[in-house]
Amino acid sequence: MLARYKGVEFGGRRGNLIISKFDPSAPEIRSNDHPKPFGDGALAGRDYLGEASWTFELTTNERDEVGALAAAGALVSAWRDPKVRLKPNVTVPLSYMVAGRWRRVYGRPGQITDPVSDVHANLGVGKIVASFRVLDPNFYDDAETKVRLTIVPESSGGIIIPLVTPISTRMNNGQRAGLVENLGDVASPLTVTFHGPARNPKIKAAAGWEVGITGTLAYDQSVTVDARAGTVTRNDGASIPGWLTRATQLSKAVIPAGKSDLTFTAIDSTGTAAVDLSWRNSYSSI
Template structure:
């Protein structure tokens, strides 16, 4: 900013000339409305018991993978936010070759959000639980291009009520 030259028309009127330079840190504008998709866990079908049965008899609880398609609008890469809703053990999603998952168990009243834009992992009360992220999770790649994307969800859940919500925030280029 430079002061007006004394005695000029602008100085008499109280104007000042301002020259500014702006640097854009993020070339994207984020849409205020996200696209969301909810996926429930699918229990694997139960088979029968094959004879002869040998003791001790052990079983494991597993779930099959659920698939849904997320449609993302916009012009640029959209960051994803993934919220796992319990009860579930070792929930994870796979989208575009990128895995995001948690290790351990979520209680029935626990929600964990993995946010690809802010690169945070938080409980619903806001406390950080980044240590619960699985080793194969990649927050830096938790983005998708505009278009259709298949999302796979798997978790172990005795009740069949575990679910995940995946939100994509469409982006647009500016300037």
Template sequence: MSPAEGEWKLSYGANGVHPGASFTFGTLRSGYYLLEPHEIAYGDTDAGDTPLPRADGIRFGQDFKAAATITFEVGVDAVDDAFTQQGRHGANLDRLSVMGQAWDAEALRLRFATPATLSTMQGGRARRFYGRPRKWAPAASKLTRQGYTPVVATFACQDDTAYDDVGQNVRIDIQPPPHRGLVGPLTTPLTMTGESSGKVAGDVTVGGNKPTWPVITFHGPITQPVCEVVGRWKASLNLTLGAGERVVIDTRPWARTVLRNGNASVAGLLYRGTPRLEDMRLPIGRQDFVLRGTDTTGTAYMTVAWRDAYAYL
């Protein structure tokens, strides 16, 4: 569920004894309201420029952008939680402890390449960032005993992109092309190699204003499955999936995995013609997805999931 207008929600899963979090802040009703508007600081560009030898000017190279950082100034307010000063003081310490535990994110810190989700609603648009909570600094204040403490907190993003909080997901079933008959000589067992009817351009639209990362899932039974974004790229695997088996190609920056049945890496079975995972982004606009492969049952299918991406909220 997306946060309410003006709210932010930090969420991540548990890890063993370390609890997860679903911490909402940003408005008066949450008890953790923003003292100043949030600030998104985009990282500097790592320019690949080189000077021209014995000449004026430079030669522009490949440039890479650092990730963004979001900073919050939060008022932790428990003034109305009790009638006595001691009660307000204790309530404020409790609220600080709740925020501190969520921002500490020990369940994430002990896991490799696992981001938290920071969701928000701004101007009626639900967006999310992926990253990890970093700095958390309660200010030393005499007001703490009265039930109020200001806090500065930062969130380090995985990249410089805001994603739609509502994900998109399309299913493409494999359907062998029509045949007018069989031509001998025939051998058993008989198989048919074909492609899906696809999702023609116009049926699927990738929104946002930046290309985005898909998660492609092949569901067996199928041999040598291929996902094609028509006119863009193809992802092909040299393997056979049985009924009930699946392979997930997760191109997102924090994943970049090709897993069979959720645990076995089969990245080495990608054909050489398949782009690198970092290059398998979905372009903006109307797209045509096609599933290809060999399936004797006609029941194989694939799903393509993504979130529309934006350069800003």
């Protein structure tokens, strides 16, 4: 197994940090079952997947204690980064490679030990134990799928545009609808970036949900709506959740496994408005 966190890679057979043991615990189950008031057993409620913990036992692979401490120090520094651990409601990716494919989970780094200074560390073999709290129960492709959609000018007779390669399209009563595809087996949250000039840009799904903003974007402005993180950010860094349309529900802005119909609408007489759609194929297992 090979893993990577904030640019620090560990695992494999030839690196300076080798994984000697990997223990991925199952997610906790949060249940609201209730005892039957008149009889044996219980009434089944809803079961929710909670937090899981991934524990890595690592060994430094260096020639001396100095090398061992340096190898461990890079990971410890990344693991304890205050820019992550002091921010609430923020999750970060931990990437891993199994069976030749890179995927990722989202969560927060937990405890990590420094290498023990003993005879083994003196020989370049220090022991480290690091845990990562997995807060999203799904697994995602490390590589992101991204598609840019452009607008049809009003003078051309319409504001609904087709999706493009790698997305297939079809004609329907003079309006072109597109198909996006999630190659995983569970729904994946969508990230939408609207680029101006555009007024009231919006993405709608055949499933019924929408992601849209009210207002006008200048030619040099953009707004990114991240359904997984629950954020709405303008390109100058400002958080503007109040710009979302009333019909927007970020919890529903997902691409289910398989193909989905999406359309993009906006008011733009220049024909230069665009939107970027991005997602990661999502899976129910590692």
